[in-house]
Amino acid sequence: MSRSYPNTRLRRSRASAWSRAMVRENVLTPADLIWPLFVTDGKGVEDPVASLPGVSRWSVDNIAARAKEAVQLGIPCIALFPQTQLNLRSEDGAEALNPDNLICRAVRAVKDACGDDIGVLTDVALDPYTSHGQDGLVNAAGYVVNDDTVAVLVDQAINQAEAGADIIAPSDMMDGRVHAIRMAMEMNGHPNMQIMAYAAKYASAFYGPFRDAVGSGGRLVGDKKTYQMDPANGDEALAEVALDIAEGADSVMVKPGLAYLDIIWRVRQRFEVPVYAYQVSGEYALLEAGATAGAGDRDALLMEKLIAFKRAGCSGILTYHAPVAARLLNG
Numbered sequence: 520m521s522r523s524y525p526n527t528r529l530r531r532s533r534a535s536a537w538s539r540a541m542v543r544e545n546v547l548t549p550a551d552l553i554w555p556l557f558v559t560d561g562k563g564v565e566d567p568v569a570s571l572p573g574v575s576r577w578s579v580d581n582i583a584a585r586a587k588e589a590v591q592l593g594i595p596c597i598a599l600f601p602q603t604q605l606n607l608r609s610e611d612g613a614e615a616l617n618p619d620n621l622i623c624r625a626v627r628a629v630k631d632a633c634g635d636d637i638g639v640l641t642d643v644a645l646d647p648y649t650s651h652g653q654d655g656l657v658n659a660a661g662y663v664v665n666d667d668t669v670a671v672l673v674d675q676a677i678n679q680a681e682a683g684a685d686i687i688a689p690s691d692m693m694d695g696r697v698h699a700i701r702m703a704m705e706m707n708g709h710p711n712m713q714i715m716a717y718a719a720k721y722a723s724a725f726y727g728p729f730r731d732a733v734g735s736g737g738r739l740v741g742d743k744k745t746y747q748m749d750p751a752n753g754d755e756a757l758a759e760v761a762l763d764i765a766e767g768a769d770s771v772m773v774k775p776g777l778a779y780l781d782i783i784w785r786v787r788q789r790f791e792v793p794v795y796a797y798q799v800s801g802e803y804a805l806l807e808a809g810a811t812a813g814a815g816d817r818d819a820l821l822m823e824k825l826i827a828f829k830r831a832g833c834s835g836i837l838t839y840h841a842p843v844a845a846r847l848l849n850g
């Protein structure tokens with residue numbers, strides 16, 4: 520017999536809070552959150568990012584304090600992004616390979632402070648280090664070359680692994696980089712290194728504040744459309760994910776977040792690896808600006824968006840709102 524009124528009244532289970540709790544299909548916990556943090560030079564520095572109200576760049580000592588805060592909040596992982604000094608940026612992004620660069624110092628500081636109480640995810644891509652703001656090496660024609668870039672990314676990943684990173688997250692969208700990094704990890708004594716591939720990363724207008732935060736925005740020459748995906752494409756995202764899994768990714772990411780829930784859902788249905796969403800800087804900025812403009816209650820808007828990622832099948836969400844959300848969840 521098919522369900523029909525009045526035998527079925529779907530409002531019955533919604534009538535009280537205890538009942539709504541009993542039938543709730545998805546939950547969000549602090550363990551679902553990954554907190555992206557920006558690192559800058561100096562000591563005792565908190566430098567607010569103008570386009571991300573409530574988000575700051577932290578010096579290495581303060582990053583360790585943020586990591587301890589994350590542990591206390593029950594956030595299992597932080598993602599670190601460096602604001603590299605202008606004089607250390609170059610055509611080839613060589614600073615990415617410096618064992619004492621900002622990111623390596625930050626990873627060591629977090630691991631010294633927190634040990635295995637927290638996971639540290641590092642981004643593999645050259646944009647925080649290049650003078651032109653592209654994620655890879657640019658040839659005379661202005662094209663970001665694939666294979667030569669992959670060779671540098673491998674060295675960057677090894678550099679981060681040696682510093683103590685727990686998860687390597689290639690965000691560059693070069694073809695074949697997951698395989699190259701996986702082989703390098705096997706051959707350099709890091710067989711348990713996790714790779715979270717930015718597998719379906721779109722050429723998006725939502726990354727603006729991030730580029731401000733790491734200082735690559737004003738410098739970016741051209742766009743990233745020859746390597747990041749066309750927002751019009753969905754099937755192609757599944758091809759990207761399939762390749763990254765075959766190449767050795769332990770988990771995959773879809774980025775940006777909310778505008779790409781269909782991609783998350785399709786990946787979840789098709790593949791067996793954990794899927795993460797990156798709720799990116801522009802999404803954070805829009806939510807804050809909207810709430811400030813009176814579009815709704817910030818906290819309620821935030822929690823509704825985050826549960827949408829869980830409903831779509833995410834194992835977790837990278838979000839600048841991670842500490843805010845964790846505090847709300849912890850009551």
Ligand SMILES: NCc1[nH]cc(CCC(=O)O)c1CC(=O)O
Nearest residue numbers: 644646690725726729799800801
């Ligand atoms: N490859 C670098 C990178 N890693 C994460 C982001 C964006 C994150 C955000 O907007 O929050 C970007 C920017 C870009 O691809 O231009």
Ligand SMILES: [Mg+2]
Nearest residue numbers: 692693694759
């Ligand atoms: Mg790819």
